[in-house]
Amino acid sequence: MGFTVPPAKKANTALTTPNTANNDGFLMDLPSQIILEILTRLPVGTIINCKSVCKQWHALITHPYFSSLHFSRARRGLVVRHSEIFKKFFQIIDLDDGHNAAGDHLPHSTMLQFNVANISAFSDADVVVDGSADGLLFLRDINYKHETLYVCNPVTRQYATLPPPRRTVRYPSVVTHGFGATAAGEYKVVRVFHERILDPDTRACLAVPFSECQVYTVGTGAWRTVVAATPFAYDSCCVGLFLRGNIHWLIKDLSGLELISCFDLERETFTPFPPPFPARRILGSLGVLRGCLCLCDNSSHSDIEIWVMKEYGVEKSWSKEIVIKKIDKLTGPSFHVVRVLRAFGDGQLLLMWGDFFMFYYCTKTKVVRGVDVHQPVGPNSIEAMDYAPTFLSLQKFVKENVNVF
Incomplete structure (x- = not known):
């Protein structure tokens, strides 16, 4: 060029x-x-x-x-969301593969901080990151009184407010999202909507009488209903993982067993995708480990298991690659998922426990150490997601109303 x-x-x-x-x-x-x-x-x-x-x-x-x-x-880093008592803000962290984790901290000298509070007209807006793809972020105001969706470039400080999709979410209905980019450079938001019937005592999902999948291609100005979504139990807190042109969600069937839902962004269809253990209940999350799809399971009282699909899409290639012994304060029954954030060339892994504990694990020494992210003491939370910065201007998407925050 x-x-x-x-x-x-x-x-x-x-x-x-x-x-x-x-x-x-x-x-x-x-x-x-x-x-x-x-x-x-x-x-x-x-x-x-x-x-x-x-x-x-x-x-x-x-x-x-x-x-x-x-x-x-561009080097891949992280986008980190800090939620404190009186404020919420984001940071972009530049992580080098040669980053030495011995200091138990993240490299603050390369951080870029930004605040998206001004993108919403509502004072009680609660904006989170629900997807990252090729340098752009998919943001969502999770306050259901005025749920709003955005596409944002935190480097150029540009954002576009997406038109409201069909079907407002009201309990017990549920919605989950995914965000990715095709090989042709199209950015797409995927919205999976389900109506549910819940058990009045246990609140377990008994049936899904209606479901649909909507797709928004950034720059077109309109949502499209592309295919009926399979009536599985999607979690509204589950963020779709973008990998190899597909978006993946860890879901459950109506009996509670874990499955993987896979949506092909190019063909806009759901395709079958094998989990590592189809007949087992887990407490897991999907991630990427050294370029491969991985599943991190925190259902054990003493260990965290990381399974890796060595050959993408091939069921027999699933392998239990890493077992992390939990530190004393985290042993026992858990209600938190653990997410794999990054693998470094020196054998270090960066992981997130729930929304409050980021830690390193060394595959060579088998040592777990907490990470200093300068998180203040008190009621707060942190979330992190893989991110690579870009200077792509949202102005290229001609039908979007682009603003600057």
Whole structure:
């Protein structure tokens, strides 16, 4: 792909900076491609600051080619949501595969903090991240009085409010979402809606008399009902996992056994997908471990099991790869799922217990250590999700009303 640098004031193909006594001629002789190579390798926060250096740099960084090249080189990190008594905010954490976890902390020097409170007109809005794909976030206001859906780029501070989908969710009906991108670069939100009949005593799901799946392709301005969703018990707190062009949910049949629901974003159909143990009740979550689909099970009183599907879509390739002995304060019956967030090249795993305890596990030493995320003491929670930054502008989606927060 070629790229043409916007013309500078001087007859020179190189980018220029404002003329001062200290930087007169600085970078004047560097080819524009060299500047591009340098900028795309800088930390996100530094690139944002570089947009203000001069008009040429601003034009370069906001060009679609820059966002494409930068994303191809961007390191994957985390988007972390902090919920405190008086405020909620998000942070993007840049994680290098060579990150040394010996210090029991996350690299705060590369954090980018943002607050999405202003995207909603409601003072009691409670916005969470319900999906991440190719640098964009799918956000949802979980206050059912005014549930609203958004697509957001936290790097460019742009967001678009999606039109309301059909069928408002009211208990005991339930809805779950997924967010992903196709190979052609289409971003899609998937919404699975179920009406339920519950047992009046146990509140267990007895039947699903109606279900449907709706898809919103970002930039089209309209939802589509694409296929009737299989009447399984989806969890409204379960976030769809995007991997290999599909969205995956860990669900239950009406007898309570765990299954995996898989939605093909390209064909917009549900496809059968095998769990590692179809006849077993678990307390689990889906994740990605070294590029493979994994399932983390916390149903044991003493261990956390991580199963890995070594060959995608092949039932016989499921293998129990890691068993983590629980630390004393976490042993016994649990009601919290454990999520795999990241595997590092040095054998460290980063995991999240429920919404309050982030920890490292070393596959070599078998040691579990808590992570310092500067979380204040008191009623609070943290959530984390895989994320890779992008400078893609939401303005490319012509039918979306894009705003800045």
